[in-house]
Amino acid sequence: MNTPTAPCRVSVIIKALNEEANIAAAIESCLAALADVGGEVILADSASTDGTVQVASRYPVRVVQLASAGDRSCGAGPQLGYQHSRGEYVYIMDGDMKMVPGFLEHALAFLAQHPEIAGVAGRVVEQNTESLEYRERGERSLRAEPHRNPGPVDRLDGGGLYRRRAIEEAGYISDRNLHSYEEFDLAVRLRSLGWKLWRLPFDAVTHFGHDAPPYRLLLRRWRSRYACGLGELLRGALGKPRMKLVVRGLRELRLYLGVLAWWALLVAVAFWPMESDTRVTVFGVLLGAPFAAMSWRKRSLSRGVYSVVSWCVQAAGLLRGFLAPRQSPRSLIPSLVLHDEVERSPFGFERENRISDTHR
Template identity: 50%
Template sequence: MSVSVLIKTLNEAENIAATIESVLEAIGPDDEVIIADSGSRDGTVEIAARYPVKVVQIGPGAVPSCGLGPQLGFQYSKGRYLCLMDGDMRLDPEFLGTAKAFLESHPQAAGVAGRVEEMNLDNLEFARRKSRDHQDYHAGAVDRLSGGGLYRRSAIEAAGHLSDRNLHGYEEFELAVRLRSQGFTLYRLDIPFVQHFGYRMNAYALLLRRWQSKYLRGIGEVLRAAWGKPHWFQVVREIRELKLWAAVYAGLAGLVLTMVLVPDKLLALGLCLVAIAAAIGVMSFKHRSLSLGVYAVTVWVFVAAALPLGFFAPRRDPGEWIESRVVHEPSVSPHLETEQSLP
């Protein structure tokens, strides 16, 4: 088996058919496609089962998370290379061939990705993501493969596991730290990888959803996962947002102290509002958008509140078998014509 394409899903009925079809057009006869479902209830599994792909789904005892999906697919996979995608992405037909050639010519590279094109820019979150000058998305050597990519199986096995089931976010960064601590490198090529069709809901509704799903606890969970391990200081050093969250905590403490210590409460309130407006102004200037500035500061507060919740959350062994079952096995090779009926 050459490539195992691992597609993680949770209620992706709107997108999963197009995602699978884009993958089937890109793979070869020695490749496989695995849908790793975290308990969809919207018909995602039934739609996926119409295609010549393996569909696996979590069972009782497994709690959905961003880190669980990739590991679920990995434990059923056989490919020498692992292509990690979300259920709302479209794979570029040329990516796998170029990415495999790169890994074959760069034996120290554990993984490679390409450009991730955000298609839903009506949502402030994805517009902010595209507007940010993140080094993760630059071509060349990177410290993580945000948005998925093609990984070398032998490198994943050397690092212990593909993704940590305990993580509700930052699972790609946590994997990258483990890989780089083993001496591997990661690259992003200046070629298309996927189109990403994110949530079309209001950005603030999405932020609330991410709070409820514990996604925002990711940074705290990554810190906890690395606690006591040799790469702990590497994690602390490389989570660029930690300095930001420290500043947020300091700012919140300053607001509280201002309200407590300044006798004139009206003046204290005014000083607090000026400080908040200044923070919004700085972010609005950075993003060249007032709405993005307000949203960025709101995100700061939510993540700052979620970080300690993630750090102190209980953990399970990330390498243990994920409770699951095989829902559908392909009856024909994935590169052949897709099946037209449910099993």
């Protein structure tokens, strides 16, 4: 792996797939944020089929891409970028985000004062607040996701700034096998080594998210294997010291296991010794109870039904992901360097210009 060897202070890795509409704003925000701290911007592209790479190549950034679209996953993107990074600190963000000016200065100062902290993040400011998916996420954030609040946290969802030294101790920045939960996986690997994580009370990024009908989004998550991430995470943690942290930190795991038990109960009804009419009635009651309960809880039939359908997709993904074959997360991801242009101005390191250098 011919990773650039000259060090810099911060590597900002933007992971993207078909973000032509957003990538320019993401890159420009990162370049502006690095102007006062020094560093590099790396676009880790997951074999986009739109103009993402072409747009990114207009800027003084490093553009690297998966050699095969078959390697696409949420875990592969950050690891791909990390393979080509050289920063003492590494920031991970999505291609539909924009970095807020001034956050990196706050984060670097905090890490300098707290050597026991492996990574810090700030607030993720959601811009797409109208869709059903993000309304549900917003409610969960307020009630049941304390890791989104300032202070010590057990994970850094939404990106964060990490010490390279801590990542090296953990072995890799993200597991290429994971189609989601990659940030939680990094967090438990770091915490199992004694490192701590922190969320600062400052805005770090704005996030535009997916603007798609909720059921289409669920279908997309199934097809892309995003729904399989929890099962893949559990499979990777089997027999590892971090398994206790995984089980303890995932409240949704109990929910999805409950859904699987509900399915088993529905199947078992067919074998209960009772009249067929009674069996049909019992089956209907058991089938409809979760939908009725969630609709009452949310005061909305559509939101209640969506919640239960979403649980079912995630529960099926749990099984699918757990049974999926794995590659070594420490193995090198085959990649291409499509554009590499780093200027001395304004970041203070030498200009490089290499195109289409294959890395395997």
